[in-house]
Amino acid sequence: MSKMRDRYELEHLYSEPIRAFRIYLKQSGYTPSTQKEYMRESLLYLESLNGISPQDVGKLHIMEFLSDKQGSAGDKTRNRSLSAIRTFYMALMDFEIASKNPAAEVKKSKTEKNKKPTYLEEEDLSKSLQFIEGRYKNRNIAMFLLMAYCGLRVGEVHRLNLKDLKKNRGTIEVFGKGRKWNEIPVPEVLLDYLLEVEKERITPYRVQEDAFFVSQKGRRLSIRQIQKIVNQTFELFKKNNPNINDMKLSCHKLRHSFATMLLKNDVDIRVVKELMGHSSIETTMMYTHINDEQKKKAMATVNVPVNVIGELK
Incomplete structure (x- = not known):
């Protein structure tokens, strides 16, 4: 058969x-x-x-x-x-x-x-922004920031509509996995970019098209197109920063970087879970990295009782 x-x-x-x-x-x-x-x-x-x-x-x-x-x-x-x-x-x-x-x-x-996600340190994440290019630079920056500083999945950026930006509240409504809506506060800098992108947005050929991010032909940007823009940014970034040349960077790594950044800044893991749109706290736990610098700081707080055991002879 x-x-x-x-x-x-x-x-x-x-x-x-x-x-x-x-x-x-x-x-x-x-x-x-x-x-x-x-x-x-x-x-x-x-x-x-x-x-x-x-x-x-x-x-x-x-x-x-x-x-x-x-x-x-x-x-x-x-x-x-x-x-x-x-x-x-x-x-x-x-x-x-x-x-x-x-x-x-x-x-x-x-x-x-137990596998730890790949992510960019906050300093490298900031540096990568300098290499965002393209004819529609403001649009490209806004998409990059949504993934890196709001934790959106590439599919969520792709699905974002004009009505999802709540200007008065300074938030965006994201339709994520499991058919769940998640309202996310937007950093002021990113909000300014989103408002500018809305002004510059090309009028779609289809009147009913509500996509926030559109191509030069006025159609909703595909996931593949968004990935291409981010990959081109990372290629330029790697050429100028050999220290991260071996890292496999992508749209999803921006999301990893966002979660890691929040946890390193001591944001409650339950809040991170909600911002990331995770259904389980176990998924969020993957981002609780412990780096060498944190280990050194922890060990610096340890006091060995020399007065009890005596100096090394």
Whole structure:
């Protein structure tokens, strides 16, 4: 039996859950690449059920499926599959197809959990701003600042609409993961840039287009276009700063830098969780880095009782 035939039969057998998951991913604001990846993982999972209804499956089957994944491809692939399956069941619960999420009880691999995100120190983050270029420089700076100093995901910048900027309140409303709205206070400098971008904004060809960030053709900037602008900025930054040349920098690393900066400035982790739009405090805990300078400062507070043990002879 060909793979095409398998896929057709799978979609026929599980038509309702698959349709619900597609709608859920689209409405929840997942990026096209994540939607594609999660659909692929969910179809592999459904294939493993051999005709059993997803709502009749327990934790054991999911762990067996993930164990096979981990054995052939490693922890990272296992955890990506788990995220997809968790989201799949969230969709089924949302559409009242399932009453529970058996994947919610399955733990992620410890290897992935302990991995620290890459981030820029506050000084380097500030320096990188000097290398933002382009014909629409104010627009590019505003997008960069939203990710680096408000913690927005690239998809959230892409989805930002004119009505989401609350000028009187000095905030933006962000539509994030899990179809949740999050109101974020905007630093005054960034607010000035957003107001300027709104003034300079090209009138879209489509009257109903409400996108805050548009291209030179008046269309909503795609995620790929935003990533390209940020990547070009980092390429220039690296050429002029050899000390960060080996770092893999991207839009998401700006978000990592924002979270780390807040925690280093002693902002309550519960507040950071809300600003980042995390569903769990465990996710926010990944950003509690301890660097060498902090270790030195901590050890400087330790007093060894020389008067008791005596001087070294």
